[in-house]
Amino acid sequence: MAENKSIQVAGNEFLWDMDKGQLTFEGGDVVLFWISTAMKDFFDTLEEISGEEASKLVFETTGFRQGIEIGGYFEKFKTAGIAEAADMLMNLYATAGWGLVTVHNLCFEDKKVSLHLKDSWETKINLSQGKSQGTNFIAAHFAGVFSGLFGTNIWYKVVQDQVEGHEYSIVEYFPADVSVSENIHELARKKEAEQIGQLEGLVEEKTKELKQLIEQLSSPIIPVLEGIVVVPLIGSYDEERARQLIENTLYNLPAYKANYLVLDLTGLDENMGDHSVSMIEKMGSAAALIGIKTVLVGISAELGVTISNSGINLNKFDCFQTLQHGIHYALGQNGREII
Structure with a gap:
């Protein structure tokens, strides 16, 4: 044996x-357990898997809940007086290797107290991790302990932390409505908000890239023959896209020495909005101001109905069924023909 x-x-x-x-x-x-090896590995692994912010809440919540149990278990010490009970508890923790803990400014009426903590096992782990700011397992733990001893919910504030280079840590305890459950839900909501924000940012970024791609690929100016340029209209146009197309087209037309602007409507959506019809009218009118005539081609029956229902009059422009017809017409007006 x-x-x-x-x-x-x-x-x-x-x-x-x-x-x-x-x-x-x-x-x-x-x-x-060995503090700077086994327990450090435990802290490191938890932070690696959960993330530093979530792991801090895990340490805090676990410490507080353990403290609640211990505070209730050692409530019998209060028969000697709350101050004596607190001193006995701190002596117990020192014996168990939690570090040197001393009680200051204990006020049972206000249910407030301060603790000075020096060389706790948590501080040793944080220092071995190379942290510049400590975790709060022990601080929250004693909040749970005093909640049991005082018979009311107690929370804490770290005034100074030994990890930051102080001789010891100072933690103040006081009554508060803070609950670890609320903290958990708050972190969950914060994480959810962060994820939503990240998704929104990603969507905004991709939308911006898509708009830039559409601007680069849609409605190019195509010089088909001398004095004739073709601009194919594709899809549907909102106010911003219509404005960009008008500006881009009118800015570049003089460089091609164009006499005729052929707008190919074949690729337009049949259910295009008023912006698209208004854009055609504005572009043609603006082109006329710089001496360029506009020809419309590729108007289907369905598209013709949509244009008619819009109430915008496009009769001032020459219209043809196909692009070929429109180009032949523009050539003829310039005194040329394709042989």
Whole structure:
């Protein structure tokens, strides 16, 4: 039979049962881990999988919930007075290797207290991780402990952190309506909002790229013969796309020394909106101001009905069924023909 060991440290008992491979501390099962290796790996893995922000909330929530259980378990200490109970608890944590914790500014009436924490196991992990800002497992843990001791919900504020180079950490505790469940839901909503924002940004970026591509590919100016250019109209046009087409066409027409602008309507949507019809009328009128005549080609029966129903009069422009007819007409007007 293996030899069992029991020792007393500052009034707290550690008991090793070698037959069961069991270690107990103050009557409860405990387990030992190396802080800067095994526990650091645990923190690193959790942060790697969950992300730093989510893992911080996990540490905080877990610490608080554990503290609630311990605060309720050690509520019996309050028979000696809340100050004595707090000191006894801090002594217990020091014995268990949680670091040096001292109680300051304890006020039971206001249910407020400050803790100074030095060389806690969490600080050692954070320092071994190379962090510039600590996690809040222990700070939230004691919020749970004092919630049990004070009999009301207690939250915390880290005033200074040893990880940031201070001699010790200072954490203030006070009554608050903050709940870890609300924090979890808030993070979930924040993550959801971030994902929506990322998707919206991606959609906006892709939409911008698509618009640029459409501008580059749609409605090019095609010089088919001397003095004649063709602009094919494709799809449907909103106000912005119509404006860009008019400006681009009129800006470039003089460079081709065009006398005739042939607008090919074959590729227009049959159910095109008023912007498309208005654009044709505006483009033709603007071209006339710089001495260029406009010819419309490719008007189907359905498209003709749409144009008629729009109330915009395009009768001032010469119209032909096909592009070939329109080009032959423009050539004829210039005193030329295709042989």
